Amino acid sequence: MIKFIFKAILRDKNRSLLPITVVATGVLLTIALSGYLSGMLGDIIDQNARFQTGHVKVMTRAYADNVDQMPNDLALLGIDEVHEELNNDFPNYTWVNRINFGGIIDAPGENDQSKGQGPASGMAVELFSDSSGEVDRLNLKESLEEGKIPEKSGEILIGYEFADKLNVKVGDELTFMGSTMYGSMTFSKFIISGTVRFGVAAMDKGTIIIDFTDAQQMLDMADGTGEILGFYKDEVFMQDEVQEMREEFNAKHASSSDEFAPIMKTLGEQSSMGTYLDLVDSVSGMFVVIFVLVMSIVLWNTGLIGGLRRYQEFGIRLALGESKGHIYRAMIYEALLIGTIGSVIGSALGIGVTLLMQRYGIDISGMMKDATMMMPTVLKSKFTPQLLYIGFIPGVLAMVIGTMLSGIGIYKRETATLFKELEV
Amino acid sequence: MSEKIISTENLVKRYPEGEGWFTALNNISLTFEKGEFAGVVGPSGSGKTTLLNIIGSLDTPTEGSATVMGKKISDLSHTQAAQLRNLNIGFIFQVYNLLPVYTVFENVEFALILQNRSASERKKKVMQALEWVGLENMANKRPSKLSGGEGQRVAIARAMVKEPELVLADEPTANLDATNAHAIIQTMKNLNKELNTTFLFSTHDEKVMQYLNRLVHLEDGEVAEDEIIKQTENKIV
Numbered sequence: 001m002i003k004f005i006f007k008a009i010l011r012d013k014n015r016s017l018l019p020i021t022v023v024a025t026g027v028l029l030t031i032a033l034s035g036y037l038s039g040m041l042g043d044i045i046d047q048n049a050r051f052q053t054g055h056v057k058v059m060t061r062a063y064a065d066n067v068d069q070m071p072n073d074l075a076l077l078g079i080d081e082v083h084e085e086l087n088n089d090f091p092n093y094t095w096v097n098r099i100n101f102g103g104i105i106d107a108p109g110e111n112d113q114s115k116g117q118g119p120a121s122g123m124a125v126e127l128f129s130d131s132s133g134e135v136d137r138l139n140l141k142e143s144l145e146e147g148k149i150p151e152k153s154g155e156i157l158i159g160y161e162f163a164d165k166l167n168v169k170v171g172d173e174l175t176f177m178g179s180t181m182y183g184s185m186t187f188s189k190f191i192i193s194g195t196v197r198f199g200v201a202a203m204d205k206g207t208i209i210i211d212f213t214d215a216q217q218m219l220d221m222a223d224g225t226g227e228i229l230g231f232y233k234d235e236v237f238m239q240d241e242v243q244e245m246r247e248e249f250n251a252k253h254a255s256s257s258d259e260f261a262p263i264m265k266t267l268g269e270q271s272s273m274g275t276y277l278d279l280v281d282s283v284s285g286m287f288v289v290i291f292v293l294v295m296s297i298v299l300w301n302t303g304l305i306g307g308l309r310r311y312q313e314f315g316i317r318l319a320l321g322e323s324k325g326h327i328y329r330a331m332i333y334e335a336l337l338i339g340t341i342g343s344v345i346g347s348a349l350g351i352g353v354t355l356l357m358q359r360y361g362i363d364i365s366g367m368m369k370d371a372t373m374m375m376p377t378v379l380k381s382k383f384t385p386q387l388l389y390i391g392f393i394p395g396v397l398a399m400v401i402g403t404m405l406s407g408i409g410i411y412k413r414e415t416a417t418l419f420k421e422l423e424v
Numbered sequence: 425m426s427e428k429i430i431s432t433e434n435l436v437k438r439y440p441e442g443e444g445w446f447t448a449l450n451n452i453s454l455t456f457e458k459g460e461f462a463g464v465v466g467p468s469g470s471g472k473t474t475l476l477n478i479i480g481s482l483d484t485p486t487e488g489s490a491t492v493m494g495k496k497i498s499d500l501s502h503t504q505a506a507q508l509r510n511l512n513i514g515f516i517f518q519v520y521n522l523l524p525v526y527t528v529f530e531n532v533e534f535a536l537i538l539q540n541r542s543a544s545e546r547k548k549k550v551m552q553a554l555e556w557v558g559l560e561n562m563a564n565k566r567p568s569k570l571s572g573g574e575g576q577r578v579a580i581a582r583a584m585v586k587e588p589e590l591v592l593a594d595e596p597t598a599n600l601d602a603t604n605a606h607a608i609i610q611t612m613k614n615l616n617k618e619l620n621t622t623f624l625f626s627t628h629d630e631k632v633m634q635y636l637n638r639l640v641h642l643e644d645g646e647v648a649e650d651e652i653i654k655q656t657e658n659k660i661v
Contacts, residue, residue: 004526004530007526008525011526012524187506206640312521313523315521317508317510318482319480319517320510320520320538320582321509321510321535321539322506322538323502323503323507324506325502342452
């Protein structure tokens with residue numbers, strides 16, 4: 001019987017073409033949009049994790065309360081001890097020091113005149129430590145526009161748009177003016193080793209990156225750091241695991257009343273990342289529910305139209321001795337076949353579009369000129385194994401449900417009425 | 425002794441019409457025996473098709489009873505009625521009603537698929553049925569490529585392939601020219617003789633009537649005359 005049904009599907013385009021097109025289009029859209037959305041939100045989360053939040057972050061309680069102000073006067077001191085504890089308790093994570101700082105950058109010109117000046121958002125990372133993995137994590141080599149990664153103390157990286165604004169180039173000197181963690185003024189000279197393009201407008205326009213030890217010295221933070229960021233060794237964010245880590249770590253330090261005691265926060269607890277994480281989870285689910293509902297209604301109507309056209313065929317089959325139940329089941333097998341064919345085509349196309357979008361993405365840099373939010377300027381899709389079934393299963397289900405609904409008409413019509421459809 | 429294959433007793437069929445009822449069949453009591461080549465004749469609207477539908481278990485009586493091969497139609501469930509049609513009754517329609525997406529072979533084969541016959545048995549029986557109607561060379565053609573006469577012969581093969589005890593033919597020659605009509609009826613007559621299959625026609629076509637052994641005349645849903653006819657041989661024009 002299945003072979004018989006399959007032949008009819010192949011030969012009768014009216015029976016198969018429209019439903020297959022509808023299912024394939026729906027599956028294609030579901031997969032492409034789902035892949036695009038998870039890619040976009042995933043990029044935002046990933047970028048924030050790498051540059052700002054880590055998978056977890058350890059800081060002092062006071063610092064955590066004012067984290068938006070980059071309060072280095074509330075920095076974590078005695079960091080060797082904290083690192084030892086973290087490495088012992090959570091060996092699957094890489095722990096790195098970061099200091100975020102702000103100040104003014106001045107580009108000295110000829111005759112003691114300034115070529116350019118502007119506020120800078122500084123980031124101190126462990127550039128000279130291979131084990132930290134920071135150069136790779138921040139994708140610095142690939143982000144270099146010109147020059148090289150700092151190799152020695154006193155070298156600095158600067159956002160390429162910031163460099164343009166200051167009218168400086170690789171090899172030029174810059175002066176940083178800011179305050180130490182104790183509130184006194186600090187001046188430091190750096191040589192530009194390279195300019196970087198992060199693809200994040202907010203960073204390209206105002207960020208400088210120096211080595212962590214330079215920052216400790218410049219900001220008078222010996223044995224101190226603003227933050228210790230933890231990254232899972234494969235750089236994959238494990239939401240459930242970090243929750244457990246946070247509870248374990250914080251429970252250990254809960255008895256201390258010192259406002260400088262360390263506290264651990266997860267990615268989800270920082271910079272509204274929790275909202276994004278929830279969004280990623282719920283959006284995929286929403287897509288599936290909307291898809292099944294809309295497609296079922298569309299296919300129900302398609303099925304009704306197709307069913308009306310086929311009442312003559314049903315009449316013949318009843319006369320030949322097929323029962324209503326058998327016809328109904330055959331229609332469902334047929335829907336299963338059509339749904340499967342449509343879903344396979346839709347999935348292949350959807351995954352193809354996702355892979356293309358993963359490679360090329362959509363460049364929104366034109367819209368991000370004045371943006372201060374940390375998000376990528378090229379929004380790319382992301383292929384995940386979930387895409388293999390996120391459209392496929394709903395595609396088949398929608399077709400079957402649509403047919404089941406439209407097929408009820410067979411039961412509601414009297415056998416004699418269906419048979420009368422044969423009369424011309 | 426002849427075997428009774430169809431019997432109706434005080435059969436009444438009414439349909440709702442406006443606020444009242446339309447009586448399509450009234451007090452029909454008939455008996456048909458195995459091997460008969462009989463017809464229900466009468467003008468349009470006389471109740472011929474309604475009677476065939478009830479005998480074919482596609483409809484049920486409002487009052488009275490219809491018994492086909494020992495099964496009382498009004499007592500059958502949908503599934504039991506389908507099984508009766510599947511195993512024992514073949515239908516031939518005015519328009520041939522072949523399934524257009526399938527070939528001639530597959531159209532005839534369909535009835536056997538419903539009986540869960542094996543592929544080899546199906547092939548053998550389908551080719552035999554196509555031979556009966558002289559279409560063994562057209563097995564792979566689609567219905568759209570057939571002439572009217574060929575289409576109706578495929579319909580006969582489809583009705584006969586399962587070798588039913590009863591074939592119900594509703595105006596089978598209405599869309600055929602005289603030559604084809606005679607050829608078709610002669611084919612059915614031959615099968616009636618060869619296989620002893622009971623044929624019951626609904627018709628008002630004189631060409632068909634001259635082949636029938638018995639004519640049940642219906643007028644306004646009632647039996648006006650039940651006429652036994654002695655046939656002459658070879659009616660082909």
